[in-house]
Amino acid sequence: MQAQKSPGSRHIRNDFAPDVVQQAVEWILALQDAQQPQKIRADIANWCAASPEHLQAWQQVEQLSGRFGLLANPEHAQLAQDTLTATSPSRRTVLKGFSAILIASSVAYVSRESGLIRQWQSDIHTATGEQRKLTLNNGTTVVLNSNTAIQLDDSHSTLSLLEGEIHVSSKANGDEPISLLSPNGHIQLSPGSRLALRQFKDNCRLAVYEGEARLRPAQASNSCLISAGQATRFTAHEWSPLTAVRQDEAAWIDGMIVVRDMPLAEFIAELQRYRPGILRLDPSLAAYPVSGTYPISQTDQVLEALSDALPIRQRRVTRYWITLLPV
Structure with missing residues (x-):
């Protein structure tokens, strides 16, 4: 879907509702990784048609993605969300974060080839x-x-x-x-x-x-x-x-998460720290206790183990967007 840009779309609006921006960012991630992009584009069109705020949020997230190429990396999606919802002082801070990513991206090749990255050890x-x-x-x-x-x-x-x-x-x-x-x-x-x-x-x-x-x-x-x-x-x-x-x-220094009767909602929040993209949990599953030792580097296997041990199932929009639902 190619949204039409409004005359003022070059200026970043920063008063969107957080859930609206979150959804717009999720649409970008889904579109970039979709095996059936035409279906995702149709869903985006329906979502944008439901509200002028939806359309404006989509336009600006799409604009940021196209201008900077940032949202192709799920790790940067939060920066887009923060940019569009922050108050002025923190928005300036977030925009500095965008600048840092742009600088890092532009010098990545030179750094690899010339060793300039060593200058940044502080x-x-x-x-x-x-x-x-x-x-x-x-x-x-x-x-x-x-x-x-x-x-x-x-x-x-x-x-x-x-x-x-x-x-x-x-x-x-x-x-x-x-x-x-x-x-x-x-x-x-x-x-x-x-x-x-x-x-x-x-x-x-x-x-x-x-x-x-x-x-x-x-x-x-x-x-x-x-x-x-x-x-x-x-x-x-x-x-x-x-x-x-x-x-x-402190088991994380050995690449493990060790938990004892941790509520599933808290465990998923911990697991999300080590996994790029979006990992959501249905609120009805939040209180299930989780115990065990889980490898940080194998989050897909951890999610499979949870699905085997608890009455939950995975809904995968893309490999970067997973929602855990009741069976």
Whole structure:
């Protein structure tokens, strides 16, 4: 379907309802991977005809896709959704994200051929489903989980988590302890400590497995000492009461998800972190408990195992768009 562009369609509107934009992005993904595109185009036409907002959202998502080629990669679909629904300050941030992707795309060939990518080692990131292990100059080991971005200072004594999740092991006899920064606060590791730090939308979760770490929220005057076996969530202003942490929570560094009676909705949200595209769950299935050990790199097999163990079935529009439904 070739939607007609309105005179102002070159300007990005950013006040669409989130569910409308989500559907428009899903149509793009479905169209790009469809074995029967004519049926998808007919469905899109019907959807656009149902509402002027549907048509305008489709036009702008299609425009972004055609102009930048971004939505051909499901990992970038969320950027399109955020661009069309964000308020002005965060919209500028999201548009900077588009620019970063465009720059990365344009220099990808040159980087592969000339080794320029090595110049970017102070700005390290992983894609969906990718993990990466680093050893810093001071001997600290850092593992980046899926969709994670970090920055390092020149001395490697301070690491900033921009998004995602990291697992950090500080050297037992290190002369200079490493510091971790996030948008929510500052963490000082003691020598020989091992911890995981995960950035959520408006807070962080810190889990200490060995040693100890001192946490100071960004806008707080006091700090908290977190010892081995303890975890907390914290914002820029405060931390939550300490809770116990399981050692197998860090199984992701070995490529596994280990869960015990986790509600299916939460499990699917975890699995989605490692799988590009759209993975939806019918709300009626949300409370089913899931236990076991599941490989991060084999999400298709994990979904098959869930279908065998629980009364659910998969509806696949494309390989990037799956909905789990009751049998």
